[in-house]
Amino acid sequence: RTAELDSICHKAEVIPVITIERIEDAVPLGRALVEGGLSVLEITLRTDCALEAIKRMKKELTGASIGVGTVLTPAQYRQAEEVGADFVVTPGATEALYRYGIESPVPMLPGVSTVSELMTGWQYGYRRFKFFPAESSGGAKALKAFGGPIPGAQFCPTGGITVDNAESYLSLPNVMCVGGSWLTPSKLVEAEDWDGIRKLAQEVAERFHR
Numbered sequence: 001r002t003a004e005l006d007s008i009c010h011k012a013e014v015i016p017v018i019t020i021e022r023i024e025d026a027v028p029l030g031r032a033l034v035e036g037g038l039s040v041l042e043i044t045l046r047t048d049c050a051l052e053a054i055k056r057m058k059k060e061l062t063g064a065s066i067g068v069g070t071v072l073t074p075a076q077y078r079q080a081e082e083v084g085a086d087f088v089v090t091p092g093a094t095e096a097l098y099r100y101g102i103e104s105p106v107p108m109l110p111g112v113s114t115v116s117e118l119m120t121g122w123q124y125g126y127r128r129f130k131f132f133p134a135e136s137s138g139g140a141k142a143l144k145a146f147g148g149p150i151p152g153a154q155f156c157p158t159g160g161i162t163v164d165n166a167e168s169y170l171s172l173p174n175v176m177c178v179g180g181s182w183l184t185p186s187k188l189v190e191a192e193d194w195d196g197i198r199k200l201a202q203e204v205a206e207r208f209h210r
């Protein structure tokens with residue numbers, strides 16, 4: 001599981017966290033990001049069309065890794081499996097999710113924001129986590145401190161990450177990538193400005209390339 005998540009997360013320093021409002025945006029938006037150089041995407045289950053969007057993106061965006069985010073329950077985890085998710089991301093983690101994730105063929109990146117939560121996930125055998133909400137949970141300083149007691153855990157921080165603070169996380173030894181919604185500004189998406197999205201992705205991919 002850990003190796004599988006590593007191979008996905010190391011494909012991109014930055015993972016766009018995408019909420020699809022209009023189903024017809026899914027494929028062109030995803031394609032713009034992938035063409036710009038960001039080939040790992042997280043689609044949140046926050047809208048009615050999310051599952052259909054993921055299905056279409058899986059079919060059309062060959063070479064991309066598609067994660068399903070905002071998974072709150074094992075039932076949603078199952079839905080993510082059914083639409084072909086490459087990985088599952090949760091904002092926090094429950095015992096039910098941890099147990100489900102161990103048995104699932106699709107790896108999970110559980111969300112944690114404290115050392116206690118991290119210890120629970122660690123006990124279940126998880127080694128890769130989402131740090132959420134990163135900026136309001138102590139930011140890069142907190143994450144750096146997590147590396148003291150549990151140096152083997154690696155994180156994808158999200159929540160309040162921007163082009164200006166991404167580097168403060170990416171420079172930490174326990175950060176594998178960062179995520180966020182800043183790659184899909186609603187102004188560009190609403191205007192269907194796929195060229196604008198592609199350029200933004202390109203700038204970000206070049207700037208944070210390691």
Ligand code: 3PG
Nearest residue numbers: 017158159160180181182
């Ligand atoms: C997430 O689920 O990871 C967040 O909604 C992304 O946070 P952001 O909108 O602050 O980037």
